Amino acid sequence: MNHAKTTSQRFSVELPVYQANLGCAILDGSGFPDNYYFQDLGLKHTSFCQSAICYIDGAQGTLLYRGYPVESLCRQYTYESIIYLLLFGELPSKRVLTTFTRKLHADMSVPDYCYQLLETLPHDHHPMGILLTLVSALSADDTQLLDDPDDMAIRIIAQMPLLVAMSQRHAKGLPPVRIAKPTEYVEDFLIYLQDQRPSTLAHQVFDRILTLHAEHEQNASTCTLRVSGSTGTNAYAALAAALTALWGPAHGGANEACMAMLEAIGTCDRIPEYIEKAKSKTDPFRLMGFGHRVYRNRDPRADVMKSLARDVLDHKQDEPLFRLARSLEKRALEDPYFISHQLYPNVDYYSGIVQRALGIDCQSFTTVFALARTSGWMSHWLEMQRDRTPIIRPRQHYIGPRQRDL
Numbered sequence: 001m002n003h004a005k006t007t008s009q010r011f012s013v014e015l016p017v018y019q020a021n022l023g024c025a026i027l028d029g030s031g032f033p034d035n036y037y038f039q040d041l042g043l044k045h046t047s048f049c050q051s052a053i054c055y056i057d058g059a060q061g062t063l064l065y066r067g068y069p070v071e072s073l074c075r076q077y078t079y080e081s082i083i084y085l086l087l088f089g090e091l092p093s094k095r096v097l098t099t100f101t102r103k104l105h106a107d108m109s110v111p112d113y114c115y116q117l118l119e120t121l122p123h124d125h126h127p128m129g130i131l132l133t134l135v136s137a138l139s140a141d142d143t144q145l146l147d148d149p150d151d152m153a154i155r156i157i158a159q160m161p162l163l164v165a166m167s168q169r170h171a172k173g174l175p176p177v178r179i180a181k182p183t184e185y186v187e188d189f190l191i192y193l194q195d196q197r198p199s200t201l202a203h204q205v206f207d208r209i210l211t212l213h214a215e216h217e218q219n220a221s222t223c224t225l226r227v228s229g230s231t232g233t234n235a236y237a238a239l240a241a242a243l244t245a246l247w248g249p250a251h252g253g254a255n256e257a258c259m260a261m262l263e264a265i266g267t268c269d270r271i272p273e274y275i276e277k278a279k280s281k282t283d284p285f286r287l288m289g290f291g292h293r294v295y296r297n298r299d300p301r302a303d304v305m306k307s308l309a310r311d312v313l314d315h316k317q318d319e320p321l322f323r324l325a326r327s328l329e330k331r332a333l334e335d336p337y338f339i340s341h342q343l344y345p346n347v348d349y350y351s352g353i354v355q356r357a358l359g360i361d362c363q364s365f366t367t368v369f370a371l372a373r374t375s376g377w378m379s380h381w382l383e384m385q386r387d388r389t390p391i392i393r394p395r396q397h398y399i400g401p402r403q404r405d406l
């Protein structure tokens with residue numbers, strides 16, 4: 001029963017306005033009257049924290065990591081430099097990067113009980129669920145926790161390639177791969193995953209995939225990590241919270257759902273039928289990999305991902321699905337519904353196609369996203385430690401019954 005009341009009453013209040021470095025002005029709500037709550041369902045207009053890590057201009061289709069456009073970073077820096085940039089705010093010099101990566105590589109291992117725990121899990125479990133189980137196990141291990149927040153963040157980022165590879169391989173019935181001495185983050189992830197040295201192309205494309213997915217300000221999973229982290233829970237536990245939020249098809253699960261959709265469509269002649277389904281008010285179907293809460297013009301990551309798809313498919317000849325995806329994109333972008341709703345391909349639209357061409361199976365896509373996003377998540381976790389963020393505890397609009405007698 002919905003007890004919500006509608007009212008035509010209006011209310012005005014004077015609040016200080018701050019100009020942000022970039023983007024929308026900020027209304028400072030800290031002086032908001034105690035007897036009112038501000039309702040913003042889905043937090044579409046709410047800035048719930050301050051952060052210096054990432055900036056998105058949804059109207060322009062711009063994504064900056066610490067001020068640098070993601071497309072330029074992708075072209076000029078490796079993912080290891082991006083991790084450093086996100087965590088510490090500046091691109092590393094050669095010398096700084098050498099010291100940083102030495103530390104990172106030294107932490108690329110997990111305790112033996114992770115391997116034992118893995119063996120107890122059925123092979124038909126989803127790789128995201130397996131990953132969550134392993135990360136949750138680490139959250140209960142005091143010996144893995146480090147006092148220095150920088151060291152803690154680096155350790156978690158270092159462990160993720162192995163944890164993700166273990167999860168993906170286990171779901172395929174394969175045993176984990178061990179490396180005596182890790183020497184490069186992305187290459188070693190691919191060795192952990194595929195038990196062989198990757199081609200230069202695969203290495204380069206994966207490096208870019210990780211950079212493209214590394215950070216995206218207050219998306220659902222980062223927001224979840226911040227809420228969880230604000231209670232003072234340990235970094236592994238906060239990471240587990242973020243993983244659960246990432247898994248959903250409206251967020252990181254979209255690339256898996258997008259591939260399932262393309263396979264269900266199958267051939268170009270069925271595109272109009274699916275466009276109509278996506279537009280229908282009575283059909284819950286949506287075009288997966290389309291639309292974004294923030295981007296209303298283009299998702300800059302989608303353009304890079306599309307060009308990566310071209311690079312890998314040149315070698316793999318996996319054309320039919322890519323052709324279908326391009327046709328669907330073209331038809332949707334010409335359709336008045338998608339134009340008026342400002343719906344464009346997002347990063348997940350082509351990412352499944354790229355990953356599959358590189359040998360990743362559909363149900364593992366989101367774990368690759370998780371690997372990439374861990375550097376962003378840990379940057380937010382570190383920022384919270386430095387800023388001493390207060391507990392995040394919003395209020396609600398109560399629509400239940402009034403107090404009643406039993």
Ligand code: ACO
Pocket residue numbers: 042249250251252254278279285286287288289290291292293294341343346347348
């Ligand atoms: N296909 C068809 N219609 C859509 C789509 C879509 N993919 N996305 C949004 N719409 C429509 C909605 O039906 C709604 O229409 P209406 O106003 O006529 O009722 C309108 O556009 C606004 O939709 P909302 O859900 O309110 O938009 P919101 O900003 O909350 O959602 C989201 C963004 C969740 C990404 C949505 O676009 C979606 O579900 N996309 C498909 C899933 C997807 O690709 N997710 C990945 C996002 S990127 C990432 O997480 C890395």
